Amino acid sequence: MASGLHKSEVSNPVLRWIDARLPVVTMMQKEYGTFPTPRNFNYFWNFGALAMVNLLIMIVTGIFLSMHYTAHVHYAFDSVERIMRDVNYGWLLRYVHANGASMFFIVVYIHIWRGLYYGSYKAPRELLWMLGVVIFLLMMATAFMGYVLPWGQMSFWGATVITNLFSALPLIGQDIVVWLWGGFSVDNPTLNRFFSLHYLLPFVIFGVVFLHVAALHITGSNNPLGIDPKGPQDTLPFHPYYTAKDSVGLVAYFAFFAILVFFFPNMLGHPDNYIPANPLVTPAHIVPEWYFLPFYAILRAVPDKLGGVVLMFASIAILFVLPWLDTSPVRSMRFRPLARPFLFTWLVSFFVLLYCGGMPAEEPYVTISRVATAYYFLYFLVILPLLGRLERPLPLPESIARPVLRGGGPLPAGAVGKPMEKA
Template identity: 85%
Template structure:
């Protein structure tokens, strides 16, 4: 073999010729073929792959929509209607894109829940978790700017209310709002810059996803037991075992996605957004998209505007320091009986915040939001650090293979590790 060529093992002569000069096929085989993964993954581990598929769908449909969209306040609403009525299959592309945003957040919220329950944020995966939170923030920014583009009533007033939140910051707040607007009100410059950034951000997300996956392949995947593989008996090659399992999840996912698109395409949207934007008519009840409602409820839980804004941003910022707030040596909540129920209560509080965020800013919804917000922060800042020191976890299995081969049943006493052994 010539000096400088990669020693490719691929049999196809054409692909081998390429792989010798650019070993991308060898890399794919290593990272997605023979890559060792824990043998006890459950279907919660499908949601990372589902998120990647959804991102690709959103980018593809977004490119086609941008070809027919006009980012101007006088034409934006009409251009969306033209896409729906006159462009071949424009209605389908738009409904896939619109519901794809909701499906993206559903998948990511479940993905985050899995990380919280199985301790995927703990060492050595802290940076992997932080990159995931960055992706979540970029998703939120992208979704907010995309919601403005149809230039309906809720688009316009949602943009006005949310961008005005930055005015709460002393000294620089008004300047930030003027910069976001590109003027002194939400108008054509605002729509233009939101369209430009909405088109750009998914590619930034794709770049961070690449780093997220790279970090995953360095540290290896977590698993439901939260213990590290002890040898080859604890792992399986990613292909064909988990490509097949992901395919099953993908089929179910597309069935749900198709049901939304073809039978209830507007179920997760707001009817006011089918009314052209009118700066002179304020909607009776301004609400963001459903996936922002928990954080919107946190914002409204505090009477002070600046306090509410800081608390809303803090509800996401606390996720960045979560790996250091949880002081328990055990990863998986399966072996932490008290922390598990505390996490379930946190999940209930999050759902309650989403429900309260969609209600008017009046009693009893404000009080309910305040109680749920208090528990949201107490779980991260008080309960987890204390339980990490006070709770006595259940005994951990000695290996991944042992409970798998026994069908997940109870283990003999001799097959258990010390109760406080670090996972």
């Protein structure tokens, strides 16, 4: 072999020739073939792969939709209707893309919940978690701009309400609003820049996902027990074990996605968005898409506009410092019987906020939102730090292999590695 070439072990001669000069196949085999992963993953670990698949679906359908969409206030609504009626399978592209946003948030919310329950944000995975929060923020920005593009009533008024929030910032708030609008109201410049950014940001998300996966492969995956692998008996190669398991999850995901697209395509949207945008007619009840409702409820729970904006952004920013707020040395909630009910109560408060965010800003929803908002922050800022000092966790297993291979029972001395040899 010529000097400087990589020694490829690929059997196919064409792939071997390429791999010797650009070892992509070897890298993929190392990172997604022989990569050692904990042997006790459950189906919650499918959702990272599902999020990646969902992102690719959104990018591909978005590219094809952009070929037929016109980013102009006079033509945007009609161009969407043309996609639905005249473009071959345009209705399918549009429904997959619109419902794909909801599916993306469902998958990511479950992915975040798994991280909270199993302590995947703790050392040494702090940067991995923070990159995940960056992805979440970019998703929210992309989804908000995409919701404006159909230029229906809810698109226009949602953009007006949300962008106006920045006017609450002292000194620079109004300048930021004018910069976002590209003028003195939500109009054609706003639609143009939102379309440009909505097209660009998914590729930025893809770049951050690459960093997210790279950080994961440096620190290794967490697992349901929250303990580090002690040796080869605690791990399995990613392929074929977890590629097969992810495939099962992928089939279930596509089945649910197909039911949503073909039978309930407008269930998660708002009917007012099938009315062309009219700056002179305000909808009776302006609401964002369902995945923003918890944060919208937090915004409305505070009577002061600036306070509501600060608290809404703080509800996401607090996730960045979560690895340092949780002071417990134990990762998994399986071994934290005192902390577990508090976490489930936090989950209930999140769903309460989601429900109240979709209701009118009146009693009793405002008071309920305030109580749920108080607990949302109380859990992170007070309960978690105190529990880390006061709680006595259950004893942790000696290794991942013991509970996996013996149903939680003890193994005979020296027998931990033997079952793995058979596997």
